[in-house]
Amino acid sequence: MASLYAKNNKLYLSIYHNGQRVIKPTGLEDNAKNRKLVSNDLLPNVLFQIQTGQIDISSKKESKTVSFYAELFLKSKKALLKDSSYVRYDSIIRNQILPLFGNRDINSIKLSEIKKWYNYWVSSRSSATSIYIANVFSAIFKEAFYDEAVEKNPFDFIKRPKKEQSGAKPFDIETMKLLISGADDVWFKNFLALSFFTGLRTGEAVGLKWEDIDFKTQELEVKRTRRYGKDVSPKTQKGYRSVPIFDELLPYLKNQRELTKESQSQYVFLSMYGTPFNDGNRIRDYHWKKLLEKLELPYQRLYDTRSSFATMMLSSGKFSINQVAQMMGHTNIEMLIYKYNKFIPSEVKKLDKSIGLF
Structure with a gap:
């Protein structure tokens, strides 16, 4: 065939x-004239050479696995990505892809298998996470495609769901107080207080060390x-900050401090x-959900x-937008305004309407 x-x-x-597959480059551009030439002349000639032993395909190429x-793929990204992004790629590959496909010849994987695997993640994770996982596997197939180990990337035929715009x-304030007081574990009360009163991301909160805290100042x-059991640098340079x-x-x-002194x-x-x-996954999936229930x-x-901290700071009127952006670790104030402005009482209502403009 x-x-x-x-x-x-x-x-x-x-x-x-x-039972063996041979790929032969023709060196010809893809157009109608060359397709006809290859089909009528070159292809029959190559088949004849294989059948008569003029082209030896007895030694099968070493198969290349997904691993x-x-x-x-990971080596190509190592020097290009921030630690946090690389760690996420590595974790997805180790935990979501390799356990099922790692030892498989990448050319043996069928589209139906990929669809079944992908549908599982769509049903069990958020749309954004399932898309991210699929894109990582797709990037692995691209490496194989460039290496001519596969003819096509199966993910080109899989439709991704639309990302949820949660915002x-x-x-x-009252709900914040209720959540902190309602937590059963003392450490979790302290964790929620830290989160509400500093705006730290969950990963930043679990990565916090006592050497980072100065009680005097x-x-x-x-x-x-x-992330994934490793300390990594903040997402941006602005992520390094004093709060x-x-x-x-x-x-x-x-x-x-008293709880952990021993x-x-x-x-x-x-x-x-x-x-x-x-x-932060364990805290979110167990302690947080349990508290809400x-x-x-x-x-x-x-x-x-985090968004509660931002709106609380902005609504207080005691801090400039730039100060709040710095506390949040935002790269610019435009991002802060875009995300949280709709939750802040309009400053227009505070204007003195009697001012003489002319």
């Missing part, structure tokens, strides 16, 4: 003979975030095993503790 296909506007022959191209949804330094410890937060941090760990928040959390509150993202 033989077929003709195009890649990068060049024609290739794909021939199966005695091989996954490592190739910020801050808690009001009432400031803490954000130097890292934790004030407001008086309301101070007793919660001192309480947490621990050998340098991290502020520890799991039940006395080790730092790998990331207990208080009979509709589900909201744990990340909205």
Whole structure:
């Protein structure tokens, strides 16, 4: 069996003979004239040479596995990506792709298998996460495609779902108080207080160490975030920042210091095993969801503790937009205004309408 296909506007022959596949570049551009030439002349000639032994295909090419191209992909990204992005790629490959496909010859994987695998992630994760996972696997197939190990990328035939536009949804002050007081575990009360009163991302909160906190100056330094069990640098240079410890937060941090004083760990928040959390997933999926159910509150993202801090700071009128942006680690104030302006009472109402403009 033989077929003709195009890649990068060049024609290739794909021939199966005695259970083996041979790919032959023709060097010809993909157009109607050359397709006719290849089909009527070149292809029959190559088939004849194979059948008469003039072209030896007895030694089968070494198969290349998904693991091989996954490592190739990661090596190509190592020097280009920030630690946080690389760690996420690496974790998705190790946990979501390799367990099922790692030892498979990448050319043996059928589109139906990819669809079944992808549909599982679509049904069990958010649309944004499932798309991200699919894009990583697609990038691995691209490495194989460029290496001519596969004829096409199966992900070119899979439709991704639209990303959900969830957006910020801050808690009001009373609900914030209810959540902190309603937490059963003392450490979780302290964790929520830190999140509400500093606006730290969940990964930044679990990556916080006692050396980052200065009780005398009432400031803490954000130097890292934790993802997939590793300390990585913040998303942007602005992510490295000093955040004030407001008086309301101070007793919660001192309480947490007392809780962990016997621990050998340098991290502020520890799991039940006395080790730092790998990331915020366990806190979100177990402790946070359990608390919302207990208080009979509709589900909201744990990340909205951050948006609650932003709107609380802006609505207070005590801080400039630039100061709040710095506390949040935003790269610019436009991002802050875009995300949170709709939750802040209009400043127009405070204007003196009697001012004489002329």
